[in-house]
Amino acid sequence: MFSFTWALHQVFLGMLAALTHPVFWIVMALVALQYGRVAELRRNFLGAAGNKVLSDTALAAAYGFAGGIVGSLLIVLTGLTLNGTAFQYLLPLAIVLMLIHPRFLCFSYSGGLLALANLLFGFPAIDIPQVMALVAILHFVEAVLILFSGHIGAVPAYVRLTRDRIVGAFTLQKFWPIPIVALLVVGALPQGAEGVQMPGWWPLIPASVPGNPDNLVYIMLPVVAALGYSDIALARTPVARSRISAVHLTGFSITLFALSYLAAQNQGFVWLAALFSPLGHELTIHIGKRGEFGAKPRYVPGYEGVGVLDVERNSPA
Template sequence: LAAAGYGLLGGLLGSVLMVFIGLTLSGSGLIYLWPVAILLMLINARFLCFAYAGGLLALTNLLFGFPELNIAQVLALVAVLHMVESMLILASGHLGAVPAYFKTPGGRVVGGFTLQRFWPIPIVALAVVGPAAVQQGVSMPDWWPLLKPEVSGNPADLVYTLIPVVAGLGYGDLAVSRRPGEKSRLSALFLGVYSLTLLLLAVLAQYHRPFALLAALFSPLGHEMVIYIGKRVEFQRSPLFVPPVRGVGVLDVVPDTPAWRAGIRSGDVVLSLNRWPVNSRAELEMLLPAAGMPVEVEFLHGPQQVFHRTVAFPGPAGRPFGLLAVPSGNEEEVMDLSTAGPLGRWWMELGRRFRGRNSP
C-alpha cells in the first residue's frame, strides 16, 4: 500500500513534467523501447532500464537512420522517469531495507542492507490528435511545447489529448558504510543530477543537432557513471557493521521480539546476557538457549550509553530472540551481487574457457 501511495504521487509528478515540456507518445518511436530493453536485460539485469535502450536507439538512429524516432522525445521520457524515480528514492527508498552479508571488493565480509523498491506509476501522457479546431480546450502559452511532436502540421495548430499510461519504476542499492536513509538520499541526489542533465540535453537536441549525439551518449554512459560513483563512495568509507572490539554488534532487530522489546536496535552492541560476557556470534547463540526466562541484556547504545534490560525469552521452543549479529568476517554464505543475465553469464564463461586454453 505504501508503494502504491508513493507511486500515485510519482505519477502525478511525472504527468505534470510531461505536460509541462510537451512530451508526447505520438510518432516518437517509443514502441521500440521495451523490446530493446528486454534484449539488453539478457546481458545484464540492470540494462532493463530505459537509459540504455533509449541511448542505443538514439545512436542507431543517428548513425544509420533506423529506427525512425524522435530522439528528443525518447530521451526526455528517460529523463522524466528517472527524475520521478529520484524523488521516490528520496521519499521512500530506505523503507523495507533487508539486512544481508556482503563481500567487499577487497574480499572482506561485512554487514549491510539491500534497498529494493518497486513503484507502480499511473501517468497521464500527451498524444497528438491532429490539426483541428475545437470548441473546448485549454490554450497553451506561445513557448509551449518545448519538445515538438514528430507529426505533420503546424505545432501551434495541433490538438493534444491526455491518455492514461501505467509504468513501473524500480530501485536497487546497497548500504554498507551508510545507514539506509542516508544511502537512499545520496542515490536520489546522484540520480536527480543525471535526470536534469539528460532532460536539458534532450530539449537542446530538439533545436541543435549536435546535442542529439551528446544526449544519446550521456543516457547510458551517465547512468553507468551514477552506478559507478554510488558504489565507489559507498565502499571507500569504512563499513558500519563490522565486529566491535568488545561485545557483539547488531546488524538488525526483528520487530516485536524480545531483543526489540529490550530496546536493542541496529548499530547497538550486546555486551552480556544474564551477566555472561558475549564477544562473538557463537557465544551469543550458545547462551541464548540456556538463558531461559527472563533474560537480562546489557548493551551499548551509541558511544557511551549502556543499558541493562530484562525481557521474557521463551527459549528455543518459542519465538527467536530476534537479533541479527554483524558478520565475523569469515562467513562463506554472502549475498551474490552479480546482475549478469543469461547472455552475460554465457559470455563470461566463454571468456574463462578461452583464457584457460591460452594460459601456460
C-alpha cells in the same frame, strides 16, 4: 485557459484509467516477482519469513501512483508527446534487459539503445529529443521515489572487502509500477473550434509532427511504465544512502533533460543525448559505489558487545 488545477484534474483522471489497463497488471505481476526474489534473499539471511510480498508490492504501487502524478504533470507542463517516442518499445526492451540484471529495468538503457539504433540503422523511427526528455523526467520521478522509499525493505548482507575482511551491509532493491499520462498529437484544430490555450513557451520540446505547432490538438493518453532501483549501503545507513542516490540521479535527470532540449534545437546534440542516457546513468552508479566502498564501513564488529545488523519483523527481537 490553462491552469495547474485543470492539469492536475486531467492527469488524475487519466491515471485512474491507466489502472484499468491490462499492461498495468502485467507490470504489477513482474514487480511482485521481483519483490518475491527480495523476500527470498531476506529469508535466506534471517532464516525466517522475511518480507511480505503482497504488502511490499502494494506499497510500491502506492508510491508509484504518487510518482506517476509528479511525472505526468512534468510531461504535460513540458509538452512531451508519444508521437515518435516509440514508447511501445521502451517498456518491453526494459523488461528484457531486466532479465540480464534487475538494475537494467531502467529507461535510460532501453531509451539509449533505441536512440542509438535509430542513429545507426534508422530503426525504430523515433523523435530522439522527445525520448530522451521522457527518460529524464522518469528518472526525476525515480529520484523522488528513492528519496522517500528507497530505504524501505533494505536486505542485510555481508560484503567481502578484502581476502580477510568481511563487513555488514544492506542491499537496496526497489521496483515501482508507474501509471502516467502522456500527450498525443491527433491533428490540427478545426477552423472556428476552441481548445485550452497554453502558455506561449509551451511546448518546451516540440513534437516532430507535420502542421502548425500553434494549431495542433493534443489529447492525454494513459500509459504504464516501470522503474527499478538497486544499490548497496556499506558506509552509511540505508536512509542516508538513498538520499545520496536521489541527489545523484536528480543531477543525471536534469543534465539529460538539458541535452534533450539542446538536441531539439541543434542536431549536433542528438548523439550526445543518446550516448549520455546509458553512459551517464552508469557513471552515476559508479560514482555512488566508489563513494560507498571508498568510505569507512559502518557495519563492522565492535570491541564490546554484539552489533545487531537486522532483526525479523514482528519477532521478539
